[in-house]
Amino acid sequence: MDCMSLPRLILTLGDPAGIGPEVVLKALVEPELVQICQLTVIGSRSVLTQTHGQLLAKNPGLNLADPEKINLLEVDHPNLEEVSVGRGDAISGAISFAYLNEAIARTLAGEFAGIVTAPIAKSAWQAAGHNYPGQTEVLASRAGVERFGMAFVGRSPFTGWTLRTLLATTHIPLKAVPLALTPELMDSKLDLLLTCLAQDFGIDKPSVAIAGLNPHSGEEGKLGEEEQNWLIPWLEQARKKYPQAKLIGPIPPDTMWVSPGKAWLTDGQTTVSDAYLALYHDQGLIPVKLLAFDQAINTTIGLPFVRTSPDHGTAFDIAGQGIARADSMIAAIKLAAELVEQRSQPSANHTN
């Protein structure tokens, strides 16, 4: 393929005090990337140069991209010199926010088909006065989208099976979860998920496993009432509304992940679903990270453009040491390229 027709992606550096710059420098030496996309990094060349020098001083054998040769859009910031590696604060938060904003502006202007984001720290954003729960909400707000979702996709390196997980609620305190979960919210998330499965993965008749909220899915109201009160009735309605989908649930949350675990690890005779709908952050992300910490990709669904991100955070505890793994960042770039390609094709049938 002519390289000029490859998907154009913009890659943010994330929080300059975290491992974002390091995983970018490591990912950019992955030879396959130049064959599948045109990548432009957005951030500060001085951050990349400083990270490059610091990492090589500690580990001379590291394979890193040359910062001077990276195709980069410079975002200037007056306090760049004050970033302290390993410490997210108001300065690093303001800088990572500026990188993301410029990436969104350029994507909305049509320069790029997808954004890949390195991690930011929510606490650093808050310190800088940017009161968003995460990058997802900024992307949705700037894109003018009210219905969006946080989904995680990972392909098993052992069996090739793909785990797709959507979170019904995301960055809210656990005590707020039962209040946030409503039939309307579930309708919106399920609708987004079914659209994503068809549009991005070519799965028109999916099976979707939906978790319960309480232990044993409430055990007929003895261990919690949400299932009886609205989740089961909502599911019955949803089965009528989406006859093309096989909706399974509410599945007791502890057992929902047994067959995905087997399919991920051993490819046994196990019945799996095309996607898993978890009701809150840790219900979905504990199994995803347990199985797939180096492979999973966070993707925002419902946006008018593609957005992916590694599944890990800023890892301030290891920033500057040279030990951060770039696998999830590489997977995020590859998935973004695949999704852009997929969205530009007429829908194709796909089996998991």
Ligand SMILES: NC(=O)C1=CN([C@@H]2O[C@H](COP(=O)(O)OP(=O)(O)OC[C@H]3O[C@@H](n4cnc5c(N)ncnc54)[C@H](O)[C@@H]3O)[C@@H](O)[C@H]2O)C=CC1
């Ligand atoms: N997409 C994003 O922007 C995300 C941002 N975060 C943010 O990151 C910050 C830190 O969050 P944590 O919960 O500590 O999660 P984290 O993912 O940053 O770190 C958890 C543990 O995993 C290790 N780790 C993470 N990524 C690694 C990698 N690539 N290679 C090797 N080890 C790695 C860290 O050293 C740490 O021990 C928070 O401010 C959070 O808001 C967290 C998750 C996603």
Ligand SMILES: NCC(=O)COP(=O)(O)O
């Ligand atoms: N736990 C996932 C996460 O924090 C992703 O947040 P973001 O992509 O919204 O920044």
